[in-house]
Amino acid sequence: MTELAELVLWSGLPMAAAWFLYLLADRIFSVTKHLTKRTTFFSERKAAFQLAIPFAFILLFGAVCLLCGLPKQLYYAVCGAFVGLDYGLAAEIMRNEQ
Numbered sequence: 001m002t003e004l005a006e007l008v009l010w011s012g013l014p015m016a017a018a019w020f021l022y023l024l025a026d027r028i029f030s031v032t033k034h035l036t037k038r039t040t041f042f043s044e045r046k047a048a049f050q051l052a053i054p055f056a057f058i059l060l061f062g063a064v065c066l067l068c069g070l071p072k073q074l075y076y077a078v079c080g081a082f083v084g085l086d087y088g089l090a091a092e093i094m095r096n097e098q
Contacts, residue, residue: 006073006076007076010072010073010076010077010080011076011077011079011080011083012080013080014076014077014078014080014081014084015080015081015083015084015087016084017081017084018080018081018082018083018084018085018088019084019085019087019088019091020088022084022085022088022089022092023088023091023092026088026092032089032092032093032096033096035089036093036096046090046093046094049086049089049090050086050087050090053086054082054083054086057079057082058079058082058083061075061078061079061082062075062079
């Protein structure tokens with residue numbers, strides 16, 4: 001049970017923080033509009049962007065952490081922050097399409 005609580009703490013909080021900070025920054029600077037105007041990849045392939053990129057990052061960063069002997073808390077925090085940033089961007093892309 002402590003492993004599950006540790007996972008939620010070390011990945012859930014950075015994910016929520018990254019998502020919140022991206023949404024806050026996007027409302028101020030409208031980053032997503034400029035990003036989707038310059039690169040159509042994000043708006044055309046939303047599912048690939050939302051699923052494949054975090055999956056690849058989690059696998060590659062997991063391999064790096066295993067090979068370098070980095071602590072699992074760092075792995076959880078970095079992966080959680082990356083997934084939160086990715087989902088924040090995907091949510092803004094979908095919101096801007098309406």
